[in-house]
Amino acid sequence: MNIDDLKNTWNEDDSFEETPDIATEQKGKINLPLEKMRKNMRMEFWSTLGIFIFGFILVWVPVPEAPFKFKFYITILLASMALVTFFFFSKFFRLYKEMGSPMLKTYDSLKDLLHQLNLNKQYYVSFYLSFxxxxxxxxxxxxxxxxxxxxxxxxxxATTLIGSVSIGLFMLYLVGNWWFKYFYGKHISKIENLLKELKQ
Structure with a gap:
């Protein structure tokens, strides 16, 4: 068999065909929840940045009762929190870029994105618990x-410390889950439903 026969055999083999493209109407249905999630991610980023700036300013507002040692420790704590937040937001930014990608044209690419969205849910809960x-x-x-x-x-x-940490842990978990479901979960559900429609 010469090289031309090999080329013809390769071209005739349909086992390597691409996954069918998603119809234009379905793309519109997919883009709407994705754009809403991207909008929520932008809002969350800027509001988090604003909270940190406000926190640093608040710490250094002159208060006679607050000693320098207290302000210094809180500043170090806020800076450490900012570093942890930066790490998680770098993960979220990667997903943000992926959601805006024009390459989401096939069922498989959308399925992969849904997997990343569900993976980022774990990152999201971890983000809150890391505090x-x-x-x-x-x-x-x-x-x-x-x-x-x-x-x-x-x-x-001991009572103050254990009580505060227990209540804080419970509240962080609840708030993290609620926030994710409210701002992202309902949109992910829409994409899951569209994937089920595409599979049929």
């Missing part, structure tokens, strides 16, 4: 650095 150590540090700083009318007993310190 637990910062919550612990913040409570320790508040207990140790701020003046109290009377010294706290060991039991009061």
């Amino acid at each position: 637990v150590p910062f919550l612990v540090c913040e409570m320790i700083i508040v207990i140790e650095c701020l003046p109290h009318r009377k010294p706290l007993s060991d039991l009061q310190i």
Whole structure:
């Protein structure tokens, strides 16, 4: 068999055909939830940036009761939180770019995007839970650095710290899940339904 016969055999083989393209009408249905998610991601990024800037300003507002040590520790804590946030937002930004890609034309590419969206849900919950150590540090700083009318007993310190961390952990998990479902989950469900329609 010469090279021309090999080329003809390769061209006639239909086992390597591309996945069928998604119809124009269905592309419109897919683009709407994706664009809403991208809009929510932009809003979340800018609001998070604003919260950090406000936090740094608030720490250094002159308050006579707050000693320098307290302000310095809180500033270091906020800077550490900003680094963790930057790490997670770099993951979200990759997904943001992927959602705006013009390459989402086939069923397989859309299925891959849905997998990434579900993977980012885990990142999202991890993002909120990663703030637990910062919550612990913040409570320790508040207990140790701020003046109290009377010294706290060991039991009061332990109760305050354990109670605050337990409530904080529970609230972070609840807020993280609710936020994801409200801003992203309903749009992901629409894409899942469209994928089911395309499969039929």
